[in-house]
Amino acid sequence: MPTQTFFNLPEEKRRMIVEIAIAEFANHDYANASISRIVAQAKIAKGSFYQYFQDKKDLCLYLVKLASEEKIAFLRSNNPPELQQGFFPYLRWLMGAGARFDLTHPALSQVVYRAIYGELPFREEAHQQTKEISLEYVQQLVEQGIAQGDIDTDVDPDLAAFVINTLGNELGKFILSRRGISPKQLAQEGPIDLDMQRMENIFDEVIQILERGMNSSKN
Amino acid sequence: MPTQTFFNLPEEKRRMIVEIAIAEFANHDYANASISRIVAQAKIAKGSFYQYFQDKKDLCLYLVKLASEEKIAFLRSNNPPELQQGFFPYLRWLMGAGARFDLTHPALSQVVYRAIYGELPFREEAHQQTKEISLEYVQQLVEQGIAQGDIDTDVDPDLAAFVINTLGNELGKFILSRRGISPKQLAQEGPIDLDMQRMENIFDEVIQILERGMNSSKN
DNA sequence: CTATATTATGACTACATAGTCACATAACTA
DNA sequence: TAGTTATGTGACTATGTAGTCATAATATAG
Secondary structure, eight states: OOOHHHHHSOHHHHHHHHHHHHHHHHHSOTTTOOHHHHHHHHTOOHHHHHHHOSSHHHHHHHHHHHHHHHHHHHHHTSOOOOGGGOHHHHHHHHHHHHHHHHHHSHHHHHHHHHHHHSOOTTHHHHHHHHGGGSHHHHHHHHHHHHHTTSSOTTSOHHHHHHHHHHHHHHHHHHHHHHTTOOHHHHHHHOOOOOOHHHHHHHHHHHHHHHHHHHOTTOO | OOOHHHHHSOHHHHHHHHHHHHHHHHHSOTTTOOHHHHHHHHTOOHHHHHHHOSSHHHHHHHHHHHHHHHHHHHHHTSOOOOGGGOHHHHHHHHHHHHHHHHHHSHHHHHHHHHHHHSOOTTHHHHHHHHGGGSHHHHHHHHHHHHHTTSSOTTSOHHHHHHHHHHHHHHHHHHHHHHTTOOHHHHHHHOOOOOOHHHHHHHHHHHHHHHHHHHOTTOO
16 A cells, blocks of 8 residues: 555645556556556656655556446446346346446546456556456346346356356446547546447447347246 | 568577567567567567567567467468358357367467457557458358358347357357366467366357347247 | 588577665645 | 645666577588
């Protein structure tokens, strides 16, 4: 965790440092993210940086934590339905809200994505921060979905969770590619305006494929 | 492309260099793959390396080309069925053969994967080498599948291709995680023995989900 | 054996990185 | 105001990288 000195900083300055660091870790993986670039952009001395953070890893884990918390807060504030009301409606909401977050908070989204799928010399520690929005969470959902009878009992729960999680995580990229934008562009140029109707159609179709595929009574 | 000098090399030496380089580019992304490490491992001088390859990019593109060609050759020699006989049987074969390649040639597989999904300062050029085994190929398959009536006409072809391609590319990781192995381990420790029956079951189930999901007459 | 073309070499350049530390400045306290 | 603590600083170290180049060794010719 950052030092007390960091938290004593004027909020304005703290915000600026975090914002610049988020951009750096969104645009580069851990090995290539550069502290030197961050301090240059933030116009603070190298020595100051190391009064705020133990080291590069400390900063990175802090950013991952921040980004994950922001994503969770975003999802929670996005009118989640009750899972008991049906697994696939809930999944429909989760995919939609997740993709909306990815598109409206591209830098934060990238940071989380890299923490989960990128190469880190401290995977385990990073995964602690992202548990609530990663595969483990989807696995819980699927078990509940099977228990409720929304998913066929002959479907392998782990496989179903893998399929759902994978598609959910990559769907944002598909939507982007549809509009001819690369994730990198988005991360650099910031949020874009969304053609909501087209997006909603895509989510509906993915859910339809999954529901038909995993619930034989639903055709 | 490598220089004539490289191709004049004794095959033994050439093979060794390629093998070491493949391992390096399998275990590290482009930015972190190290020419210094390669020449150290191969016990050749830095200067010699630069008599074989223009630069790092030249080597990388050559490796991607080699790996892609090997994968294509592997697939072709694996008894592909006719697409006309049915889209999903063909897809079933493609996923199975692809995953078998990933598991028996983990280093080559990683090189291809990184070329497609990793960060490269020359994406376009790399994608030239991988066209035949990437999304574009799946898109062609899907169009054929729709034309044949194997996929519902109301399914968005690009979305279907995205879903199929994404799952196909990630399925190897799922199978590995089932066995408690990380892709990194596999790439470093080489091919493992496979529980074929369990793998086949997983492929069957994925195909079942996709077929039910994309062909409403199939339930 | 000599002359020419090919290949091998590793010290070297130029650059970038993470992290440190002795010192300077500012802020608070008594 | 004097003394103490917290914060800011940037030159510096140690390490790594891709790529170069003058020189040496080797092979192939005539």
